[in-house]
Amino acid sequence: MNQNIEKILTKFLMNAANIDELEILANWLKKDEHKQIFKSYIKTNYAMDINTNEFDTENAKKEYLRKIRLSKKTTYKFKIYKVLKYAAAAVIIFGMGYFFQQKGNTGSIEITEPIIVNNQIETGTDKATLTLENGDRIALVKGDTYQTQNVTSNGEKVIYNSSNTSRELVYNHLTIPRGGQFQLTLSDGTKVWLNSESQLKYPVAFNEGETREVELVYGEAYFDVSPSSEHEGAKFKVFNNSQEVEVLGTEFNIKAYKDETNIYTTLVEGKVEVTAGNTVKILSQSQQTNLNIVTKNVSVQEVSVRSQISWKEGLYMFKDKSLKEIMTTLSRWYDMEVVFADENLEGIPFNGALYKDQSIIDILNDIKNFGVIKNYEINNKTITLK
Structure with missing residues (x-):
């Protein structure tokens, strides 16, 4: 330069x-x-x-x-x-x-070659399974198309039309596996981005004027909700086992993974009401609720919205996250397992960002070059950090 x-x-x-x-x-x-x-x-x-x-x-x-x-x-x-x-x-x-920064002092860098045996870890891509109302399961894969009377897919997103005149609600499920992501447009025009290891249940078509309800069964989803003013005032609600989120017309993110004890609801713009048991919280822009599903405690905090929703833009941003938390996030996208040979490595805090299109080896080499780990090993789809 x-x-x-x-x-x-x-x-x-x-x-x-x-x-x-x-x-x-x-x-x-x-x-x-x-x-x-x-x-x-x-x-x-x-x-x-x-x-x-x-x-x-x-x-x-x-x-x-x-x-x-x-x-x-x-x-x-x-x-x-x-x-x-x-x-x-x-x-x-x-x-x-693109950088990965350890907070505090880094250790000395020991130059040793990683051990890689039959590396089967691949970068995630667009893929999902669509389960129809009759139980049929359709694999949606990037590059393939699928079309019926009510739905079309180009392998990266699935779109429902609004021409269904039936008053009976029938439901589909969209399931995103580990190593996948997908976009969905509901019949009312609401757009949903689904992260790896997530599942959404939703009607093929909503009834105009009636409350629009979907269920985030598990995982993470970003919602850009079609305004109620365009649907005879119908509200929009997102349920899961532990909470209910009601909106009028807004953008927000819900993170509710099965293997985590906390559910995070982040408001990007607009207004949402989060109900968990007897607790009701109304969020303003850039606020987030943190629901502990064990203690049932709900707290509200100001957050960096961008760091919470960057995953849908092809980037993972981490702020004050431990190496264990980071590897948990990455394990979903790369469909891999992570083992810490030294438990002391788990709590090391980091700030930084990683592109989702990077290879896992590039990421591991960055972590290693900071002197955080001495070496790593890849065996099939398992990573061991040493």
């Missing part, structure tokens, strides 16, 4: 680059090899807590557009529009940057 580009990049990350510098950077980023250099530069020189130093892509876009509106020069407008998509992409690359 030449010195001029490095200076422009630094100014860009400080939101101080002018339009000419932005155009130089945009043209430089057109080459794939430069994008890789850029990400490496960020990783090496900006090892910071991205969860507390977030780069807001939407605000960056708004700022560029504000400059456009204030400008009366056509050539200037053209430059801004030309740079916008590349600059915004650069913001995303930084804001969803």
